[in-house]
Amino acid sequence: MADIIDGKTIAEDVIARVKQEAATLAGSGVKPGLAVVIVGEDPASQVYVASKSRRAKECGFHSVQHSLPADTPEDALVALIGELNADPAIHGILVQLPLPGHIDAGRIIQTIAPGKDVDGFHFINVGKLGTGETASAFVPCTPAGAMLMLERVRGRDLSGLNAVVVGRSNIVGKPMANLLLAANATVTIAHSRTKDLPALARTADILVAAVGRPEMIRGDWVKPGATVIDVGINRVAAPEKGEGKTRLVGDVAYAEASANAGAITPVPGGVGPMTIAMLMANTLTSAFRAAGREPPAF
Numbered sequence: 688m689a690d691i692i693d694g695k696t697i698a699e700d701v702i703a704r705v706k707q708e709a710a711t712l713a714g715s716g717v718k719p720g721l722a723v724v725i726v727g728e729d730p731a732s733q734v735y736v737a738s739k740s741r742r743a744k745e746c747g748f749h750s751v752q753h754s755l756p757a758d759t760p761e762d763a764l765v766a767l768i769g770e771l772n773a774d775p776a777i778h779g780i781l782v783q784l785p786l787p788g789h790i791d792a793g794r795i796i797q798t799i800a801p802g803k804d805v806d807g808f809h810f811i812n813v814g815k816l817g818t819g820e821t822a823s824a825f826v827p828c829t830p831a832g833a834m835l836m837l838e839r840v841r842g843r844d845l846s847g848l849n850a851v852v853v854g855r856s857n858i859v860g861k862p863m864a865n866l867l868l869a870a871n872a873t874v875t876i877a878h879s880r881t882k883d884l885p886a887l888a889r890t891a892d893i894l895v896a897a898v899g900r901p902e903m904i905r906g907d908w909v910k911p912g913a914t915v916i917d918v919g920i921n922r923v924a925a926p927e928k929g930e931g932k933t934r935l936v937g938d939v940a941y942a943e944a945s946a947n948a949g950a951i952t953p954v955p956g957g958v959g960p961m962t963i964a965m966l967m968a969n970t971l972t973s974a975f976r977a978a979g980r981e982p983p984a985f
Contacts, residue, residue, distance in 0.1 A: 689915070689948035692836045698960035701835070701985055702746065705967045708983050709747045712974055719974035720749035720777040721805070721966075726764065726790065727757035732783045739781065739963055746967050749776055761790045765798050772800040778977055779805035779970035802976065805969035807831075807862070816865050825969050830863040832961025833916050833952075834870070835985065837893065840914050840950045845872035849890055853877045853904065853938070854897030859918050863895055884908075896938035906943025915944055915951040918958050 709719050721743045725736045736752065743750035753767060764782075771780050780803045786792045796804075801811040807827040815824035841848065850872040854860035860876060867874045877887055878898075888894055888908040896904045897918035909915060919938030928934065937954030945951055952958055968985045975982035 689945045690840070690950040692840060692914075692916075692950050692952045692957065694832070694836060694952060694957040694960045697836055697839060698832070698964035701961070701964040701968055702742070704983065704985065705746050705964075705971050708971055709974075712971075712978065712980075713747060715978065717974055717978045718747070718749045718776075719779075719970050720751065720774075721779040721781065721970045722751040722753065722771045722774075722777045723781045723783065724753045724755065724764070724767065724771075725783040726755045726759050727787050729785070732785075736783050739966060742963050742967055743970070746971075748967075748970065751777065757787050759787075759790075761794070764790060764795060768795065768798045772798075772803060775977070777803065778973035779803055779966075781806055781966065801825075803973060805966055805973060807969070808858070813857070813862075816862055819865075819869055821866070821869050825972075826866065826965075827858055827862045828962045828965040828969065829859050829918060829958060830866055831965040831969075833859075833863060833895065833918060833958050834866045835965075836952060836958065836961060837914060837916060841893065843870060845870040845893070848872050848892040850874045850893040850895065851877055851888055851891035852895040852897065853884070853888065854895075854899070854918070856897065859897040860895075863897065863918075867893070867895075898938050900938055901936050902938070902940040904939040904944065906940055906946055909944045909947040911947050912949040913947070915939055915948045916958065917941070917952050917954050920954060920959060 723736050740750050740752050771777050780799045796808045801809045807825040812825045850867045852860050852864045855878045864874050864876050885908045889910050893914050895916045901921040901923050917937035917939040921936050922933045925932045925934040935955050972982040
């Protein structure tokens with residue numbers, strides 16, 4: 688049976704470090720500031736934004752939330768981001784996605800100052816990560832958290848290990864592949880058009896599932912002893928809980944995969960908690976840089 692990589696515990700370790708370092712920075716007169724912007728009333732986004740703002744306050748940050756109506760003009764959102772870019776009390780800016788259809792999300796993301804882009808989506812941060820400049824880049828929070836979990840099992844140097852990333856999104860798949868390359872793994876990115884995906888997955892010492900399809904990765908796709916990082920969060924029907932009930936599952940068939948894997952992340956309680964923890968770490972890093980100090984490593 689596989690070892691379970693407990694994201695809640697690792698995330699709490701990160702948050703504890705953030706709190707400690709934030710208190711140290713505050714002693715020199717700098718309080719990390721995070722601004723979260725949400726447009727519209729999407730229920731899932733409301734939950735995510737509330738949890739991010741709550742965590743920021745727990746960490747001792749200056750936490751600001753801007754809740755805008757769904758019909759907010761794009762130029763008004765651009766103007767707000769411009770104000771936040773210029774505000775020295777704000778070190779991190781996060782615009783909650785998805786945005787309403789009339790707003791160009793790409794334009795909005797590129798409007799955020801790269802030094803405050805704690806989501807790691809600005810082209811400058813994407814480019815730094817893609818060229819191996821991981822020390823000065825903001826890395827997207829989910830892959831950054833996944834790498835920390837992987838390090839607990841495999842260490843920081845992944846030389847000689849084969850990694851397969853199933854999924855090629857800009858938010859998870861591509862940055863995850865770049866992080867694995869930076870750690871010296873041999874990396875293959877797979878996707879919906881990959882020929883014989885199960886056979887390819889079975890070559891992986893490290894298998895990262897980030898495809899957004901419930902339990903797509905079956906147990907017999909997993910090489911014995913492999914480390915499995917399941918980034919997927921999917922809500923599926925759970926009639927056994929009662930009519931209309933649902934449950935969360937990952938992109939990996941957990942029970943099956945656990946029989947083969949050496950270590951595996953659960954869903955929920957795996958990569959999910961790490962995402963907000965790394966957002967706090969990125970905001971702290973930005974505050975240290977703004978103060979002209981070397982940020983802590985996570």
